[in-house]
Amino acid sequence: MIHSLFLINASGDIFLEKHWKSVVSRSVCDYFFEAQERATEPENVPPVIPTPHHYLISVLRHHIYFVAVIQSEVPPLFVIEFLHRVVDTFQDYFGVCTEAAIKDNVVVVYELLEEMLDNGFPLATESNILKELIKPPTILRTMVNTITGSTNVGEQLPTGQLSVVPWRRTGVKYTNNEAYFDVVEEIDAIIDKSGSTITAEIQGVIDACVKLTGMPDLTLSFMNPRLLDDVSFHPCVRFKRWEAERILSFIPPDGNFRLLSYHVSSQNLVAIPVYVKHNITFREGSSQGRFDLTLGPKQTMGKAVESVLVSSQLPRGVLNANLNPSQGTYTFDPVTKLLTWDVGKINPQKLPSLKGTMSLQAGASKPDENPTINIQFKIQQMAISGLKVNRLDMYGEKYKPFKGIKYMTKAGKFQICPYNTPFTGFSLTVLTNQIHVFR
Amino acid sequence: MFSSHRHDDLKEMLDSNKDSLKLEAMKRIVAMIARGKNASDLFPAVVKNVACKNIEVKKLVYVYLVRYAEEQQDLALLSISTFQRGLKDPNQLIRASALRVLSSIRVTIIVPIMMLAIKEAASDMSPYVRKTAAHAIPKLYSLDPEQKDQLIEVIEKLLADKTTLVAGSVVMAFEEVCPERIDLIHKNYRKLCNLLIDVEEWGQVVIINMLTRYARTQFLNPNINEGGSGDKTFYGSDEDEDEDEEEKEKKPYVMDPDHRLLLRNTKPLLQSRNAAVVMAVAQLYFHLAPKAEVGVIAKALVRLLRSHSEVQYVVLQNVATMSIKRRGMFEPYLKSFYIRSTDPTQIKVLKLEVLTNLANETNISTILREFQTYIKSMDKDFVAATIQAIGRCATNISEVRDTCLNGLVQLLSNRDELVVAESVVVIKKLLQMQPEKHSDIIKHMAKLTDNIQVPMARASILWLIGEYCEHVPKIAPDVLRKMAKSFTNEEDIVKLQIINLAAKLYLTNSKQTKLLTQYVLNLAKYDQNYDIRDRARFIRQLIVPTEKSGALSKYAKKLFLALKPAPVLESPFKDRDHFQLGSLSHLLNAKAGGYQELPDWPEAAPDPSVRNVEVKESVRAVGTVTHRDTGALWGPQRMEGSESCSFPRAVPQRGVFLQTIAPSSALKSYELLHRITGEGLSVEYCFSRQPFSPDANMVAVQMQFTNSASSDTKNLHIEDVKLQSGMRVKEFPEIELLPAGETATAVMGIDFCDSTQAANFQLCTHTRKFFVSIQPPVGELMRPVFLTENEFKKEQGQLMGMNEITEKLTLDVKCRNEHAIVQRVTTAANLSRVPCGSDKECRFAGRTVTSGSLVLVTVATKEEGAAQLTVNCEKMVIGTMLVKDILQALTQ
Secondary structure, eight states: OEEEEEEEOTTSOEEEEEESSSOOOGGGHHHHHHHHHHOSSGGGSOSEEEOSSOEEEEEEETTEEEEEEEOSOOOHHHHHHHHHHHHHHHHHHHSSOOHHHHHHTHHHHHHHHHHHEETTEEOOOOHHHHHHHBOOOOHHHHHHHHHHOOOSBOSSOOGGGGOSSTTSOSSOOOSSOEEEEEEEEEEEEEEOTTSOEEEEEEEEEEEEEEEOSSOOEEEEEESOGGGEEEEEEOTTBOHHHHHHHOEEEEOOOSEEEEEEEEEEOTTSOOOOOEEEEEEEEEOTTOSEEEEEEEEEEOSOTTOOEEEEEEEEEOOTTEEEEEEEESSSEEEEETTTTEEEEEEESOBTTBOOEEEEEEEEOTTOOOOOSSOOEEEEEEEETOOTTOOOEEEEEEESOOSOOEEEEEEEEEEEEEEEOSSOSSOSSSSHHHHHHHHHHHO | OHHHHTTHHHHHHHHSSOHHHHHHHHHHHHHHHHHTOOOGGGHHHHHGGGGOSSHHHHHHHHHHHHHHTTTOHHHHHHHHHHHHHHHTOSSHHHHHHHHHHHHHSOOGGGHHHHHHHHHHHHTOSOHHHHHHHHHHHHHHHHHOGGGHHHHHHHHHHHHTOOOHHHHHHHHHHHHHHOTTOGGGTGGGHHHHHHHGGGSOHHHHHHHHHHHHHHHHHHSOOTTTTTSTTTOHHHHHHSOOOOGGGOOOSSOOOOOOHHHHHHHHHHGGGGGBSOHHHHHHHHHHHHHHSOHHHHTHHHHHHHHHTTSOHHHHHHHHHHHHHHHHHOHHHHGGGGGGGOOOTTSOHHHHHHHHHHHHHHOOTTTHHHHHHHHHHHTTOSOHHHHHHHHHHHHHHHHHOGGGHHHHHHHHHHHTTOSOHHHHHHHHHHHHHHHTTSGGGGHHHHHHHHHHTTTOOOHHHHHHHHHHHHHTTTTSTTHHHHHHHHHHHHGGGSOHHHHHHHHHHHHHHHHHOHHHHHHHHHHHHHHHHTOSSHHHHHHHHHHHHHHSOOTTTGGGGGGHHHHHSOOOOOOOOOOTTTTGGGSOTTSHHHHHTSOOTTOOOOOOOOSSOOOGGGGOOOOOHHHHHHHTOOHHHHSOOOOGGGTTTSOSOSSOOOOOOHHHHOOOOSOGGGOOEEEEEOTTTTTTEEEEEEEEEEEOTTOTTSEEEEEEEEEOSSSOEEEEEEEEEEOOTTOEEEOOOOEEEEOTTOEEEEEEEEEOTTSOOOEEEEEEOSSOEEEEEEOOOGGGGEEEOOOOHHHHHHHHHHSOGGGEEEEEEEOOTTOOSHHHHHHHHHHHSOOEEEOOSOTTEEEEEEEETTTOOEEEEEEEEOGGGEEEEEEEESSHHHHHHHHHHHHHHHHO
């Protein structure tokens, strides 16, 4: 399956290689560099690149390319999913997954990669098993290790491999038993200029942080499970129980994990928590353009809209922008033409606005008006779909755990598109008019 | 000189007695390996430490050894004995680890040792060691393919293994060593299907892909009756909804139960968090499921579009292929393929492909409107792709051809030249379909030659004018005149088209263009490019009649102005599904090494009895119980074979969380809907006596739906609930599809308000509604509670007088021992037994579900079957009814 792995940084240096079978020369990466050159943007490098003797399958995360070398038929998603799992593991171990972190912990990285694949086939990818085998480095442990000469390798053998609940390590003990669940929802939406919704979807996840002693068996039920249209589970969730009763029943892994991701059925109307009024115009023959943008809250159920960030790719002809924000700060990058405005919190009494002029290249033709606007925001203590956890129960252990549930809503891919629907142009009525013109 | 002393410090550290120094040295060496630096000269110093006591040193030595053993074969042999010793260790994990490293050392000389080790490990007690053996098989095979026959024997043995731990790994070995030996799968097929849900994710992918191929060789095409004699192109070409149109002289198709088993057991995995598993199930359904059932995969695939962009890339490629054959499946999710300005270009282009495939008469106007916004994008590659997509929509859907054409003509006045050029190219293709209707567009385009500079666009315009010069007889010569002027400055493809135009005009309108043509041909004759010079000579000979040219020039007109077929604008994903979906070969549209062809369905089904396995009944029952299936967590088969060993293993007692006391076999079921009144749909219900978790004040009613009709039932749900005041109902989640012959169960909750009044409602299917009602026996309105003897007496003391009802009775002959009494009472009412010191009395306790009032029952026995029944309950009505029910239970 996976033959070798190369890690390549943004400037094109191979800074780590690992082989699970015979060694493959790193010159195979030249094909990757060629493809990289052809691609205009880093994210446009094709994930699968055929070469005369191998296939390269890569993922890009945190500005690092993880390039796996394959020799024969294997489902591409298998490799891609595995590479992402590697990145997740690094992140879990080192807090961040950067070139520096990987280089600093190169031995741990190597030990991890060694355990994760055997002969190119995944062996142990569960974080709980890996942590039993190889302890994550902490500052304290590194210090102790340098003084005493002890190691990061667990003395224990991988008993988790033998367990019937391979995702949970055995012998877990805590003095404070806690289980926290974060319900985080993201709204993906395309809104047209007049404010009507073209598409809107809610995607949610429940991330858990469970620190419970022993082998707890948890059940989590919802007030309104019908909202969940499509779900995917952590392997610990008992599928049949969900099918029959819409209850999540599971023995949790120890620590942080994603219990559930879900999609809220699109039949339900999606509440849109912010609105944008914008008017970005250029006049023919003038070297100035007008910029006017106002934000306001809408359908927020009384909660504050926070961490608002507006960004827009202005047309290429724009040289500079001279704008005046009513609150927050804005930046305009004259090279990439990216305008970002860090708004902060929206105060419904005094709506934030950004107004001013843009200067254009002299003599350039009039650019397209009203570029697409992307918005990010957060709303605490609310799940926009209205999903509510009913209760969390624990069986199998005697103590009383501390339980907590937090809700949050974020913007996912939330964009305001420049035109009003229906557009002029391709509609059939227009067609007939034009036919007349032509005849 | 220098190199021989290189790493001397490391060698010294490795030779020292201190583990900490050795560790430090090994860490530095591993860091060198990681950076790709050569550390092979340290081999002798490192290999000495293979038996080091320190675990981390040992692990790092293994890492080193596996990396360099191939280059230093002789020295590597020194380490072998350590691993051989490890293979005999009493600890299973050490045995496994020794086998893992031994098999990873690629030294041909130890092949016999490896073979022996693998064989032994394959019959090890520990499933973990057997898993490692399965992993070792492909390693040995790649080292020495001659061992194949012996390895197949081992694979056969391991395939028979019943543990989930081994299943994925051995199928992987099977796929690498002997994928053609499909016969080895027969006996293990059902087991693999049943174990699947509990196998780890990566194993699931491999097993599902293998089973897809297996099913294609063993079962019949479930869609065989739909498209002529299974002719691919026929049913692939269009969505044919009129299935029952012609009843052929064919045996009705009946799905093999094993085929059904595979489909049923893989379906829940669509909910996996692992994209590779979801894709594997999706391709299985696409290749194996009856057309009506394939739809379920669309939702899961659309979900994957939320994932990382690499995942999106692969999923979209597969969706593009699927959407050609099964367009209807993705139509409801059209909006999920809308493009966002933040998508990378390669994702945008793939989404565009899917949108184009999904376009039909009903949604085309929405799609075109979407396309209209895309044209304004700043990503020019994407804009070009959009314009081509419009062209494809126009060719596929004749209703909108004119609309598209006009839209494209509008684009000709776009400021961006690239947009204009791409539009010209696409318009050219469209006009070729009906040129006579669109001479005005051709005129319009002729004018563009003054402005447009992109060579491809200029060439396209010139070709159009030449081809349809009869439709624009006045303009064409004028265009040629202008072109002749600028000929020398044109790009090569444009020059070639100018020559073409000249030739065509010469043939149709030689009076006006003879001189111009001569001029152009003369210019071309001295061009720098030899293609152009050649073309000019060739054309001159062909069109200008001379003595030499003879016969050919007579046919020149036929040669140049032959009717050319309109180009077919079709998806690059057409017919890609002859590759197994989700595979690397499918993605690249080329066969990758080691790709196993997806076989065509067999004409007649091979003998299904090959899959029969003779198993002892008890073993079989255990073998199919899996924890996710039942909620009873730990199927004993997981433990089977593992050593009764020293590892801590958490085995919670079932009783701790399965608090139900009533034996489930004693549940009485009632009929809700008879098969005849329900037109094939029959429904039974029972009171499951499980706590209804969404709402503790409700009684759980388990319903079993059986569809004995010949067609599927869809959208089973409840409507129009009519209740007495205070009562509440929690409906079961809608059952979307109940295929013919299948059964499904669902649980609903009813709060009866501690009364035996019926809950009336309508049970709806997609076609019909049935009035039904559920009336509970009084005994089901309570749930058991645990009381001690003292608590019981205390509570009983408080429920005297009006709240106590006593009846004397004579026990049924068969019901005179304690056991029988307990059973009959608990069957009649959902109560739990209260421990009791005297053997003359049986006590039971419970609480009503809604109000939580205590219900206490005492049966005191005397001589000759005489007995006294006492019920204490705050709710007198309940008490009275309960007495009646229990009396009946005990006396009959």
